Amino acid sequence: ALAFSGGADSTLLAYLAKEAGADVLAITYDNQIFPTGFLEFAKRRTSELGIRHEIIENNFLDVGDVVENTPQRCLVCRRLMYGAIKQRAFDEGYEIIIDGNNVTDLTHDRPGILMKYEFEIESPFIEAELETPEIHKFLDENNIEYSNSTTCLATRVKTNEIVTIDKVNRIDHCEGYVKEITGSDVVKLREEKNVATIELSDLDTILDKEKIDPIVQELKLSQYDKILLNLKAIESDDELILDDELEKGANNLTLRKRLPFGINILETDRILKNKENDHISNIETIEDIGYIKLHIDEKESRIFRDGKISIKNNKNKKDAKESLVNILPYIRRTV
Structure with missing residues (x-):
């Protein structure tokens, strides 16, 4: 069962599932505050792809935390959405639920992504280490239509102002x-x-x-x-690592990246130690100072409570990106 918005990521998942001959059910959650045409587009695309489509409706303007627009809003929203999607999937006999989150999403300030872990939602694009630009490139080269208007309109209102x-x-x-x-x-x-x-x-x-x-x-x-x-254009195909995040040394590069959210180092430590990963070793958490020391691909690295990540001894930008991708799925953010 696929959480389907009609955006780039979920559209490509639907397309690939159909191409692979999978029995896929697309489930769209309509919270009544998406842009005009959102639901009609989702209906049309699933019909064109020949995929079964279910719609769950719930007016989020009746939900207190959404109306009050607290910093917890996206967590509340995603908890309701994923909970309902998972229940509908199980009711229809589908045991595996997937969404379109990709590696790039792990670097954005989207706290609702935490609910993917809580509800055990699988993210094939994260497993495949795919980034937003790669997904858009495939869609464009194969003329696969998707919507650019799939974000909740409540996110347009400044936090703590009533929606x-x-x-x-x-x-x-x-x-x-x-x-x-x-x-x-x-x-x-x-x-x-x-x-x-x-x-x-x-x-x-x-x-x-x-x-x-x-x-x-x-x-x-x-x-x-x-x-x-806003004189800064919206960039949907942003790079995972920018050139100015790489610091040149005598014979190598150090990646110094600042994520736009804080990191729960105790939960991240727990996740790291409970998962087998050949890329990660020598994990040590210094809680009172607020960082995790570890080796990523045998490179000395640090993960800091304030969102900073440093990875030393990279040969080039590609090498640094590979190591960053190997750690991002294990990081748990604070809200």
Whole structure:
């Protein structure tokens, strides 16, 4: 059974499962606060792929932690989603549940990913050590259609600001309008204290007065006090390691990466010691200082409570990436 949103990852899993002749059930969870067209797209793609499709509906605007928009919101959301998907799968006779999480997702600030472990959801792309750019490349080269609009609209509202149906509808309408005017593949509108910040995957599509003026007018009509533009484009194909994260030594490179979340070093220590892994050895946790010493592929490494990871003695960028990929699935974040 596949947790299916119609996005790149779950679409490729559905495609591959069908190609492999697997008996796959796609399950889509509709929390009532996804962008317009989300559910219709999921229905159409599963039909085109010839895959059985089930839909679970639940209005998350009736869920306190989601409405109050606490830092725990994504954990609550994913707990409800995965719990319901797992139950539906079991009810339909499916014992294996998979999702589209990939290695790149392990480096993003998405706390809901913790629920994958709690509900024992398998992630084939993590097992296969695949990254977002590789998945997008395969989809594009094989002309496999997927949706770029599969993220919950509640995530657009600043944490601790109340989420209401009026805010969700306004964000949905304005994102759709900006997307129509600009033609940008991905548009997100962030809302904080009635200020709208527009983010796009292609900034060139909006940098035109004939486009900016109607967008400002429409968003003002939607009762936003101020409209801002984020000058950093949305990047869906970000690299796992950036060049400036590699520090040159005399004969090797040291990777110094900072993850955008804290690390639960005690839980990470427990996971590391309970799993057999030929790449990892010499694990020692220094709790009072807040880091784990270990060897990854025989390289001296550190994992710090504040999210920093260091891996020494890498031959090149590819070598550093391979070692990072070998440790990421074992890291457990704090929320």
